[in-house]
Every structure is written in C-alpha cells, then in structure tokens.
Amino acid sequence: MLEVESLHKRFGQHVAVDNISFQVKKGDAFGLLGPNGAGKSTTLSMMTGLLIPNSGEVRLDGHRLKDEPKYLKQRMGLVPQSIALYENLTAEENLRFWGQIYGVTGAKLRDNLDWCLQVAGLTEHRKQLAKRFSGGMQRRLNIAVAMIHRPEILIMDEPTVGIDPQSRNHILETVKTLNREGMTVIYTSHYMEEVQYLCQRLAIMDNGELIAYGNLEDVRQLAGARSTITMQLSGEIGDLTRQLEHDMTFQNVQVEGDTLVFQAQNAAVAVSRAVSIIANQSCELQKIDVAQPNLESAFLHLTGRRLRDSVGEAGDQG
Amino acid sequence: MIRLSFSIALIQWKQLIRDRRAFIMLIAFPVMLTSILSFALGGLFSGTTHQISKVAVVNEDRGAAGAQLVDYLRQQTGFVRVVDVSNAAEALNEVNQGQVDGALVIPRSFTSETGQGKTVALPVEVTSAHSFTRDLVNQLVSSYGLELADVQYLKTIATQSPAMKSPVTNSALNNAGSTGATSAGATSAGATSAGATSTGAASTGAASTGATSTGATSTGATSTNSTGGLAPTTGKAASSSSVVSQGTSPAVTFINSMSNLRPVTAGSYYAIGMMVMFLLSNAISRATSMVQERRGDRYKRLLAAPVGHVTLAIGQWLATFLIMLVQGAILLLCSRFILQIQLGPVGQTALVLAGYAASVAGISTLLGSTIRSVQVVxxxxxxxxxIAAVLGGSIFPIYGFPQMMQWIAQVLPNGQALTRLVDSVMGVSTAELWIPVFYLVFVGIFLGTLGGIRYGAPSRKGV
Structure with missing residues (x-):
C-alpha cells in the first residue's frame, strides 16, 4: 500500500500542497483530479522523490521514501507530462536504455522490451527513431518506457494532454488493461471523464488542498442528487444571473459568454422556471443540456467553479 | 555504477552523432575557422615551408664583433641567406630593386662600442612588403646581442678571477644566466632599436631564437620574452650550446649548435589555440544543454529512477569528456594532415588532450549542474x-603577457593545455608533461565532483 501522509510543500509564500494525506491500495486505479495549479504534479514529484517536501512523508509497504528512495523508485514507473524520450534513438534503444537504468538486463530485458512494445502497439516500429513518430506514438512510447521494469505502481501525470482522440482512447484502454492485470495506477488529469472511466478511487485537489477523497461513487454523491443544467443563449442576457441567484431553485449559477450553467435538485422544475425567466429577457434559448450528477458537478459543488473553467485560468504549477 | 554512467554517456553520444546539424556544427565549424586563419596568416602558417629571407649585409666594422655577427647570421640558414654587399647605398639599391628582402648595416664602431657595453643601433632596411624580414633580422641580432652580453659577462668574471682559465661549462653558463640577461638586455635593446616593433611576425622570429639557441641558452624564457616571441615555457636551457671564453684574451669564439627544442610556427600555435578555445566553448555550450535538460521531463524521469545522482553526474561528465576528446582529436588531425601544421608527438598530444578534455568536462558538469538559468550559461x-580564451592565450600568445596574466593563464585549464601542447611541439620530454596533465585531470574531477553534488539530487525548489 502506498501512503501519503500530511505532505506539505511551500515555494516561498505560495503553498503548493497543503497537508494532504491519502492511500492507494495495491491494484487500485487511483485518480488525482484537479485543475492546473491545483498541486497534482507537485504531489507526484514528492511521491517519486524528485522534490523534497517541507513536511510529511511517503511510504510504500511501510518503507519510507526518505529512508529508502531506491526501494520505492524501483517499484514505481513515472510517465511525465511531456515526452521524455531520446528523440534520436529508436523505440527499442530508448526502452533498452531505460531498462538498464532500472537494472533490467539480459533475457528479462528482452522479454520486457517485447511486452512493452506490444502493449504500446509499437512492435512494428521498434527500429524507428522516436523523432519520426507521430505525437500519439510518442505518447505511447513514453508510457512504454515507464513500464520497462514492470513496476508495481505506474504513476501517470496527465498522459493524454495534446493528443488525438484515437491515441487517447488507445492509452486509456491500455491503462485499463494494465490495471485489470494487477498493476496499481495513479492517474492525474483535469479531464474528469478519464478519471471516471479509469479509476475506482480518487482525490480531488484544488489550490493545493485535498477537497474530496474516496470511492468514485462517494465523491460523485458529494454534489448530492443535483443535476447540472447548461443553457446556450443568444441576445442580451441582462440581469438574468441576478434573477436566477435570487431563486432557491437554482444553485451555483454561472454565466460565461452566452452559456448559462446552474445546478438544481429537480432538473425538470428548474428548467421550466429558467425558461420562463429567460422568456422575459431580451435573449433567446438555443439549446439545453441536462447532466446527471458526476465529478464535474461534484467539483462545482465543492469549489463553486467548473473544472473546465479552472483549467483555463490556472497557472503552471500543476 | 560505472556501467550505468557509461550507458548514460553512450546514449548522449548516440544522440549527438545522429543529430547531423549538431554534429556538423561541432566538428566542421572549428575546422573551417582554423582553415580561414591558416589562409589569413599565409606562409607564416606552414610548419614546413616557411620563407627564407634574403638579407644584404654591409659590414663597415673591421673588428671581431662585426665579423662574428656576419658569421652568426650566415649560420641561420633556416631563416636568412646573407648576401655580402660593400656599402649601404648598394644595399639600399638592392632592397629597392627587390633583389634582396632587407639590408642590415653593421656600423664602423660596432666592435669597440659593444666592447664597452654601449648600445649600438643597427639599421635594417626593408620595403613595406617585407616587414617580416625586418622582424626576423631584429630577432637574430637580438639573439646575437644576448650571446655577446653573456660573453662580456664571462670575460668580466674571468678577469676578476685569474684562476678561471678553462672553458666555461654549461652549468657555469646556466648559473650565470640571470645576470647575463641583464647585460644582454642592454645589448639586445640596442639591436631591437635598429628595427621597428616586434609584433605578430615576431613570433616566427622567435622560432629562430629557439633554433639558434645561443641567446636562449643562458636566459631561457626570460631573454626571449624581451623580444615578444614564442619561447620554451619550461625555461629549459639548450643543453647542446656552449660558449668558450679564452680567459682574459680579447678573442672570443662562439660555438653554435642547434637546440633540442624545435621552433614553433604561428600555424602550430594558432591551431592549438583554436582547438583549446573551441573545446572550452563547446563544453560551456554543453552546460547550456544540461541546464535545458534539467528543466525537462526526461531529467525528471532520470531522477525518478533508482540511480544515484553521482552516477548521473559521472555519466554527464563522461559524455562531455568523450565528445571533447573526439572533437579535439579531429581538430588536431585536420590541422596536421589537411593544413600541414606541425604538432608534437602523438602520444604527448593525446595525453595533454585527454587531460584537457577531462578538465573542460568538469567545467561543463559544474556549470550545467549548478546554474538554473539558460541565459546565464x-x-x-x-x-x-x-575572456578565458584571451587569458589562456588562444587569441594572443601567452608569452607576450605581463607576469601576472601569465600566471592566470597557467591556472586556467585552457592556458595550461595550450602551453603544454606548444611545449610538446617544441620537443619537451613526456616526463615534463605529467604534472600539468595531472593538474588538468584533477581540475576536471574536482569540478565534476562539485557538480555531482547538485546534479540529480532531489530538489527543494522544484525540478
């Protein structure tokens, strides 16, 4: 079991990670969800020994990272956010090098290498230089390299950023399969769909704090039975927001451009009231979307912001 | 640990040689610049076909010193060919008609005035196209002046000590060196005043000092430095030279022979200087790459692996060392076989090059590990x-520097490497190179170790 206990990291006056604690059980697919700047990458950096925390500790099966870094590192595989390959080397050379770094040699290295190439769907491209790969193929090789030593825990830091849907699906399927085969996966993302699809347990981070943690269903229910209603409008919105906020039917009302978003206990009643209010305004309703309770609505409920909005406005430090 | 470090070094080497653009920049650019310099410096650059100046000599002096100077010049067959001319007007005429490259007039009072320790001006006439000849003649006359001064000194000793009747030995001569240089200064200053300034071309003239050896015999580097030329930095005396004094007798006989030290051409000097400069420059460029890499996710991946940061630092050091070694070897091989520039023995050159590659690898590792900003690197x-290239003598010869700057040059790895490679060209023994090479290796390992403390270690400020 991987235990993160009271991890705290400060950069000058800025608290990047504020006393967070969670556990990841063997065989879990654990999601770390949050907008950019929430502290996800900083947490991962501390978990993998790249960054020294101000306080707190990380343990794997009782072994402290601080005392036995090699023990923990040997059992973890890190997939960094951006491509971390030697571009002028072939896929096979990359895997072979990283295998050597993790102390894998001989027949075991050959077996692992074949397995990694197969999992990444790159067996036919093993002799090709990494720089000649498409973005999706590079992402897949990036993941394969992290698996060359067959780690117990695969730590993935937003591995699907900036790739095409087809490659994204391939990666998600691969991770799902690896987890089914028994590999523990820690997956960070700001895409709630990915975390919902892959993970049984998760933690949601915002501004360095852990705002929710538990099983997927438990976290999803944090938003209550509220649905999230999105309305596409055209014309002058006026004081629509103020009117809705004064009505108890609507919660977490937000207007962004010509899009109105709110939550409601009873979606049908809320939609009906909203339509009548809109009818008295100088704007027209173009489209309505009603979403059942999900991680997005949980995040909205917990922070008063939508996850997608937060992604856009956040800084560099993940 | 070492195996992993080699893996890291090998992977970086593969990265480099497969990046054609980087590889070409690493090798082709320095070779191109060395070639341009070679063409710019023309005949001076060749180590095997340097020009022999034709000099008209007018000896108006009827004494021994004048005749000896003429004889001395005649012996410098590698540098000048003496043409006897009866008077100054005829000599000038020959210079103007281009029949000779220059003319030297030995004045009537030469023997008597030098005998009294006075400064004597020797006019050297050249056309503007033959300033090299003027500098060369100045150097030769300076050397003769130094030699003459030594003899004057020995004559004085012999006069004061009647017991000294036997020929002076090498050791006696060497012991007399520093004092001899003082009196030589007066004489050679007179000789120097005959010509114009001794600048770049004087470095080739200095080669003659090494070759003739007599002037350098007693004073070594000190006497030659006064003429601004290239000198054996080891301060090594030419052991095969000797001076025989006939006690109190006014007759003086010089016995000249060639020195063990060979001359260094400007070509050799600058080929070495350029190589040394490029290696230093490339090592710092590699530090830039290291800083950039430290900001990337590949570095994070390395840090997340169960590898000690010392192993990572050794890998970086080794990679830079190998790259510098290969680049240096290619540059020197191109200089030797394409530009026909004379270098030292292969073993000695390789030894110094390896030491230098180690030291610049250390500099690169230290900078790449400790500096966080690419702009700073x-x-x-x-x-x-x-700055290091200038201080180290790659742009201007070290030997013309003030003493303090020469000391700095010897501390800098590039200055040390340049000096030792030049020494190697001059023919010093391998034994004399070991300590400098150990110094270079020590600098490399020390700086690399300092870098290794930081490189790959978990950070408090973020990676």
Whole structure:
C-alpha cells in the first residue's frame, strides 16, 4: 500500500500542497483530479522523490521514501507530462536504455522490451527513431518506457494532454488493461471523464488542498442528487444571473459568454422556471443540456467553479 | 555504477552523432575557422615551408664583433641567406630593386662600442612588403646581442678571477644566466632599436631564437620574452650550446649548435589555440544543454529512477569528456594532415588532450549542474569563454603577457593545455608533461565532483 501522509510543500509564500494525506491500495486505479495549479504534479514529484517536501512523508509497504528512495523508485514507473524520450534513438534503444537504468538486463530485458512494445502497439516500429513518430506514438512510447521494469505502481501525470482522440482512447484502454492485470495506477488529469472511466478511487485537489477523497461513487454523491443544467443563449442576457441567484431553485449559477450553467435538485422544475425567466429577457434559448450528477458537478459543488473553467485560468504549477 | 554512467554517456553520444546539424556544427565549424586563419596568416602558417629571407649585409666594422655577427647570421640558414654587399647605398639599391628582402648595416664602431657595453643601433632596411624580414633580422641580432652580453659577462668574471682559465661549462653558463640577461638586455635593446616593433611576425622570429639557441641558452624564457616571441615555457636551457671564453684574451669564439627544442610556427600555435578555445566553448555550450535538460521531463524521469545522482553526474561528465576528446582529436588531425601544421608527438598530444578534455568536462558538469538559468550559461558561453580564451592565450600568445596574466593563464585549464601542447611541439620530454596533465585531470574531477553534488539530487525548489 502506498501512503501519503500530511505532505506539505511551500515555494516561498505560495503553498503548493497543503497537508494532504491519502492511500492507494495495491491494484487500485487511483485518480488525482484537479485543475492546473491545483498541486497534482507537485504531489507526484514528492511521491517519486524528485522534490523534497517541507513536511510529511511517503511510504510504500511501510518503507519510507526518505529512508529508502531506491526501494520505492524501483517499484514505481513515472510517465511525465511531456515526452521524455531520446528523440534520436529508436523505440527499442530508448526502452533498452531505460531498462538498464532500472537494472533490467539480459533475457528479462528482452522479454520486457517485447511486452512493452506490444502493449504500446509499437512492435512494428521498434527500429524507428522516436523523432519520426507521430505525437500519439510518442505518447505511447513514453508510457512504454515507464513500464520497462514492470513496476508495481505506474504513476501517470496527465498522459493524454495534446493528443488525438484515437491515441487517447488507445492509452486509456491500455491503462485499463494494465490495471485489470494487477498493476496499481495513479492517474492525474483535469479531464474528469478519464478519471471516471479509469479509476475506482480518487482525490480531488484544488489550490493545493485535498477537497474530496474516496470511492468514485462517494465523491460523485458529494454534489448530492443535483443535476447540472447548461443553457446556450443568444441576445442580451441582462440581469438574468441576478434573477436566477435570487431563486432557491437554482444553485451555483454561472454565466460565461452566452452559456448559462446552474445546478438544481429537480432538473425538470428548474428548467421550466429558467425558461420562463429567460422568456422575459431580451435573449433567446438555443439549446439545453441536462447532466446527471458526476465529478464535474461534484467539483462545482465543492469549489463553486467548473473544472473546465479552472483549467483555463490556472497557472503552471500543476 | 560505472556501467550505468557509461550507458548514460553512450546514449548522449548516440544522440549527438545522429543529430547531423549538431554534429556538423561541432566538428566542421572549428575546422573551417582554423582553415580561414591558416589562409589569413599565409606562409607564416606552414610548419614546413616557411620563407627564407634574403638579407644584404654591409659590414663597415673591421673588428671581431662585426665579423662574428656576419658569421652568426650566415649560420641561420633556416631563416636568412646573407648576401655580402660593400656599402649601404648598394644595399639600399638592392632592397629597392627587390633583389634582396632587407639590408642590415653593421656600423664602423660596432666592435669597440659593444666592447664597452654601449648600445649600438643597427639599421635594417626593408620595403613595406617585407616587414617580416625586418622582424626576423631584429630577432637574430637580438639573439646575437644576448650571446655577446653573456660573453662580456664571462670575460668580466674571468678577469676578476685569474684562476678561471678553462672553458666555461654549461652549468657555469646556466648559473650565470640571470645576470647575463641583464647585460644582454642592454645589448639586445640596442639591436631591437635598429628595427621597428616586434609584433605578430615576431613570433616566427622567435622560432629562430629557439633554433639558434645561443641567446636562449643562458636566459631561457626570460631573454626571449624581451623580444615578444614564442619561447620554451619550461625555461629549459639548450643543453647542446656552449660558449668558450679564452680567459682574459680579447678573442672570443662562439660555438653554435642547434637546440633540442624545435621552433614553433604561428600555424602550430594558432591551431592549438583554436582547438583549446573551441573545446572550452563547446563544453560551456554543453552546460547550456544540461541546464535545458534539467528543466525537462526526461531529467525528471532520470531522477525518478533508482540511480544515484553521482552516477548521473559521472555519466554527464563522461559524455562531455568523450565528445571533447573526439572533437579535439579531429581538430588536431585536420590541422596536421589537411593544413600541414606541425604538432608534437602523438602520444604527448593525446595525453595533454585527454587531460584537457577531462578538465573542460568538469567545467561543463559544474556549470550545467549548478546554474538554473539558460541565459546565464549562454552569457558565460559567449563572454566567459572568450575572456578565458584571451587569458589562456588562444587569441594572443601567452608569452607576450605581463607576469601576472601569465600566471592566470597557467591556472586556467585552457592556458595550461595550450602551453603544454606548444611545449610538446617544441620537443619537451613526456616526463615534463605529467604534472600539468595531472593538474588538468584533477581540475576536471574536482569540478565534476562539485557538480555531482547538485546534479540529480532531489530538489527543494522544484525540478
């Protein structure tokens, strides 16, 4: 079991990670969800020994990272956010090098290498230089390299950023399969769909704090039975927001451009009231979307912001 | 640990040689610049076909010193060919008609005035196209002046000590060196005043000092430095030279022979200087790459692996060492076989090059490990490397520097490497190179170790 206990990291006056604690059980697919700047990458950096925390500790099966870094590192595989390959080397050379770094040699290295190439769907491209790969193929090789030593825990830091849907699906399927085969996966993302699809347990981070943690269903229910209603409008919105906020039917009302978003206990009643209010305004309703309770609505409920909005406005430090 | 370090070094080497653009820049650019310099310096650059100046000599002096100077010049067959001319007007005429490259007039009072320790001016006439000849003649006359001064000194000793009747030995001569240089200064200053300034071309003239050896015999580097030329930095006396004094007798006989030290051409000097400069510059550029890499996710991946940071630092050091070694070897091989520039023995050159590659690898590892900003390293690469190149003697010969700067040059790895490679060209023994090479290796390992403390270690400030 991987235990993160009271991890705290400060950069000058800025608290990047504020006393967070969670556990990841063997065989879990654990999601770390949050907008950019929430502290996800900083947490991962501390978990993998790249960054020294101000306080707190990380343990794997009782072994402290601080005392036995090699023990923990040997059992973890890190997939960094951006491509971390030697571009002028072939896929096979990359895997072979990283295998050597993790102390894998001989027949075991050959077996692992074949397995990694197969999992990444790159067996036919093993002799090709990494720089000649498409973005999706590079992402897949990036993941394969992290698996060359067959780690117990695969730590993935937003591995699907900036790739095409087809490659994204391939990666998600691969991770799902690896987890089914028994590999523990820690997956960070700001895409709630990915975390919902892959993970049984998760933690949601915002501004360095852990705002929710538990099983997927438990976290999803944090938003209550509220649905999230999105309305596409055209014309002058006026004081629509103020009117809705004064009505108890609507919660977490937000207007962004010509899009109105709110939550409601009873979606049908809320939609009906909203339509009548809109009818008295100088704007027209173009489209309505009603979403059942999900991680997005949980995040909205917990922070008063939508996850997608937060992604856009956040800084560099993940 | 070492195996992993080699893996890291090998992977970086593969990265480099497969990046054609980087590889070409690493090798082709320095070779191109060395070639341009070779063409710019023309005949001076060749180590095997340097020009022999034809000099008209007018000896108006009827004494021994004048005749000896003429004989002395006649012996410098590698540098000048003496043409006897009866008077100054005829000599000038020959210079103007281009029949000779220059003319030297030995004045009537030469023997008597030098005998009294006075300064004597020797006019050298050349056309503007033959300033090299003027500098060359100045150097030769200076050497003769030094030699004459030594003899004057020995004559004085012999006069004061009647017991000294036997020929003076090498050791006696060497012991007399520093004092001899003082009196030589007076004489050679007179000789120097005959010509114009001794600048770049004088470095080739200095080769003659090494070859003739007599002037350098007693004073070594000190006497030659006064003429601004290239000198054996080991301060090594030419052991095969000797001077025989006939006690109190006014007759003086010089016995000249060639020195063990060979001359160093400007070509050799600058080929070595350029190589040394480029290696330093490239090492700092590699530090830039290290800083950039430290900001990337590949570095994070390395840090997340169960590898000690010392192993990672050794890998970086080794990679830079190998790259510098290969680049240096290619540059020197091109200089030797394409530009026909004379270098030292292969073994000695390889030894010094390896030591230098080690030291610049250390510099690169230290900078790449400790500096966080690419701009700062770039600044160091563009300004720091150039300053180091100047101080180290890659742009101007070290031997013309003031004493303090020469000391700095010897502390700097590039100055040390340049000096030792030049010494190797001059023919010093391998034994004399070991300590400098150990110094270079020590600098490399020490700086690399300092870098290794930081490189790959978990950070408090973020990676």
């Amino acid at each position: 770039n600044g160091l690469a563009s300004i720091g490397a150039n």
